[in-house]
Amino acid sequence: MHIHEAGAMHGDFASLRPSWLGVPDNVNALLPRLWARGVERADDGVLHVGGLPVEHLAAEFGTPAYVLDEDDFRARCRSWSEAFGGDDVYYAAKAFCSKAVLRAAAEEGLMVDVCTAGELAVALAAGIEPRRLGFHGNNKSEAELREAVDVRVGRIIADSYTEIERLEAIAAEAGIRPHVMVRVNVGVEAHTHEYIATAHEDQKFGFSLSDGDAYEAARRVGTSKHLYLAGLHSHIGSQIFDTSAFEVSALRLVRLFARLQEELDEDMAELDLGGGFGMAYTSQDDPLPPADIAASLRKIVEEDCAAAGIAVPRLSVEPGRALIGPAVFTLYQVGTVKPVTLSAGASRLYVSVDGGMSDNVRTALYDATYSATLASRASTAAPALARVVGRHCEAGDIVVKDEFLPADVAPGDLLAVPGTGAYCRSMGSNYNHVPRPPVVAVRDGEARVILARETVDDLLRLDVG
Missing domain, CATH: 3.20.20.10 (Alanine racemase)
Structure with a gap:
């Protein structure tokens, strides 16, 4: 039975997560089959793709952004x-x-x-x-x-x-x-x-x-x-x-x-x-x-x-x-983190990012499941059950329904969501008049834009009044 994301979240910690999602021994570890071959975590904890740190990609191209290996x-x-x-x-x-x-x-x-x-x-x-x-x-x-x-x-x-x-x-x-x-x-x-x-x-x-x-x-x-x-x-x-x-x-x-x-x-x-x-x-x-x-x-x-x-x-x-699909991940920046305490003492972190259902509607449309990782640093904090949500005025604006992220995830951190190459950009929208993100391709240690970021001016250009 499908249960709406805003309801029936009761019980202990385990009851809030799906049975397949185990508590990680190392919240910084990457599961290789979820990621492109060129993605790895450096010694300082920063995610790299094709040898380039995501911090540099975020600084040059902004977030959110689709990153293609x-x-x-x-x-x-x-x-x-x-x-x-x-x-x-x-x-x-x-x-x-x-x-x-x-x-x-x-x-x-x-x-x-x-x-x-x-x-x-x-x-x-x-x-x-x-x-x-x-x-x-x-x-x-x-x-x-x-x-x-x-x-x-x-x-x-x-x-x-x-x-x-x-x-x-x-x-x-x-x-x-x-x-x-x-x-x-x-x-x-x-x-x-x-x-x-x-x-x-x-x-x-x-x-x-x-x-x-x-x-x-x-x-x-x-x-x-x-x-x-x-x-x-x-x-x-x-x-x-x-x-x-x-x-x-x-x-x-x-x-x-x-x-x-x-x-x-x-x-x-x-x-x-x-x-x-x-x-x-x-x-x-x-x-x-x-x-x-x-x-x-x-x-x-x-x-x-x-x-x-x-x-x-x-x-x-x-x-x-x-x-x-596996060749692309979406890079977001965290805006707010809100711990929500539920009955029986269980809680969930709501981690809001600067994208959402306008760049990945599959979670809302297909009840799709995704993963996420802290991308801009390593953390020694304990894993916390989190839900990555978007910035749109919609209760169903969820990017990742269930994931363990470090308990110290904070505003300004970068998050990466793997497996977003298929049907995310192509089904993207301008909901709430949010411009669509760019697509940045990385190859041979160099990054280039292959689809430009939309701007508010682009949206206004089509609004002929």
Whole structure:
């Protein structure tokens, strides 16, 4: 049962924290899997990234700020590309979209998924070859489809009959035959938050397999004079930690794939299994290495194709947050610290920082869990159960619901929250007219801004009165 953050906080110290959150032996210690590879704590207790102390980053770029370890991100891209060597790995622009990040992903061998004209524009401005782009979305406008066809994106993932009709008309007019994949709703529900589980029956994406819509949609594309049926696509959810759900989804996709090949005599080339693989936000998360995921998925598809009597098609996957999420942390400055005493003598520190739900809405929106650490010094104080909250006029403005921080955390301290690369900046807002933070990339001992900090002047420029 979900309990609102302002209520039912009763009992002793242990009752206030989740069962997975243990009291740390050393409140200064970092759990490596939560952080980018270039993040470490120096002897003086100050957090460093790529050799640079966060105090220097805060002084030069201000707080709050998203800090990207570019070497870590590139290494993650390479590890996924190498694990699926010969097949395609797509970076999801929706997770984090900027020219520098999309360019880095492409340089490390990845393809890029976009789902709006804005994301497509950034990808093209970054110099990504259109053939390396896929265009997603459940409600692509005619203008977006026209641009995707005109620039010859590598694939367009069809999500409705209306979209197929629009594509046919646009392709016929342009004299271009785009590669189209059909998104199949395979009826497999991943064990994740309901808002990011995307292949159960009652939701907006894809064509249902169970009622025959997926077959009919693929048949229409496959028999069209103006569209090329490139393959089938599925996506079962996000923040997935094993491949068991893919056993069912891949089997259903392969069966449909084999039927279409036989009936349409169509040389479909690709099977996209989606992805949404998990990353570690807290100590309770333990994601699989890319090589293990690749080996498992390939084995599943090979066995299913052998049973169906067809050759194994080219595979593609979309790791999602697993690529960019762990490569970024958010750096905040503490503004106030308020100990709140509850019944039975239990208490919690409310640590307010200079950001909040405008730079990370996932805690409020998805009930997501994050970790945090004191970043500007070491502490010998005992661990205290804390809640990191934002500056917005909202009771639900929580960044980290439960964490142990040093009991002497004080105004002026810097805090770092790991795992904020995916969906934090991209879902950011100007709630309470707070400008969005910059993104600072660190590589080879140097830091540079890749997305500038918004200013109040930026907000006023759009307010035409």
